[in-house]
Amino acid sequence: MSEVKFSKEHEWVTVAEDIATIGITKHATDQLGDIVFAELPDKGSNVEKDKTAGVVESTKAASDVYTPISGEVVDINQSIVDDPSKINSDPEGSAWFFKLKIKDKSEIDTLMNREEYEKFAKESSN
């Protein structure tokens, strides 16, 4: 598996061959607070880079989840829909959101590595 990459909208991506796994970062969940609702894209649908692909809601507010790369949704993580609190407890592990069949691998190069993302997250929360 490739190194994990990050978007400015606080999503993470890992790539294995032509399949990308996408979720939201620990930094995002810390900002959101307790997540109580998650909505995921439909399996088989096509999602486009930087467009809405889902929703998470905390007790306070709703936030869109964007997809950092384009592709066809080949799998979704139903367990986070059934128990959204999993997103808070393991955001960058078992609480992934959806898997894509990657449309354009070059989109991955536009994303940040961990070091860049951590710097970005720190600056954007100040």
Next chain:
Amino acid sequence: MNVKKTTLFNLHKKHGAKFVNFAGYEMPIQYKDGIIAEHNMTRKKSGIFDVSHMGQLFIKGKDDLTENLQKILPTDLKKLSINQSKYSFLMKENGGIYDDLIITKIEDGYMIILNAACKENDLSIIKSKLDSKFELILRDDLSLVAIQGPESKDILEKIIQGVKKIKFMNGNKFNFESEDIYITRSGYTGEDGFEISIKNNSVNKLVEKMIEFGSNLIGLGARDTLRLEAGLCLYGHDINEETSPIEANLKWAISKNRINEEFTGAKEIKRQFNEGVKKLRVGIKPDSRVIARESTKIFDEKNNQIGKITSGTFGPSVNGPIAMGYVSNLFSKSNTKVFLEVRGKKISASICDLPFYKKNYVKGEIDVRS
């Protein structure tokens, strides 16, 4: 405008509070453990709420003050015994609500607890309607702290002996660190609890004691989920100048024997009492886990808009989404099926009875003999 801070600000900070600007005050929205943990802590054990941003208005006077105040408020103040509290409203002539409040009869007059965002306006309204001989003081030398939840009575009793004897919606004077304090048995969570009015210079000590004896600081985030589960209105959202107490389903707070008497808004309230109203505040429960927030439009089965949501969140004790709002009275019966427009989709929901979470108020240990 300068953002104000309550006396407990540094204590909140020390306990890891995240702050939010609320009615011009920098208030804790949550602490380290988060809203759901704080909510559950209050329901199961005990929680402390800093509500010092709220207005504490004291009006001094005797019997003629009662007469005067009855011309402003729809509450039967003559029936109030000393240290007894009532929920009431400051209304417009057309029945709209300027503010909702708790009024308590005290030895030398009345104490009124007002919403933070409304308190200055309330003061000027009351001042303009009262005889100028009555002294009105909005006290900013006092803090207000609530302690709520089933273990609160035992925690507070350890600090201030005798509080367990206070009956619900009653109060009394007590002493803490040789300062006079005033405690009422009331709150905004649907749980048994107390509200303590105390000098700013003693409030840190009191709250630290409460924490030492096992209570926990709770932010405005959990305060909102707790009060919504309890079916209680948030001023500026569920009630405002465009809604009357009758429309808000708060008829019970208007004293029956005052319906034919004179008070601000009386004519309209009487009319609404007799003729009914076109819209009513109701509880709304989405059938799925989707949360419908404030301003969400409500539709009937034929796709006609019948109302709007005024508060909506996730209820941790209910373990699902909950909301309140106004619907046309034809649709206000429990179990009526409605549709909510969330992110462009219509989701199904039902009108339901309030509260979402059953109240746990305690009448006090000394029984009602009076």
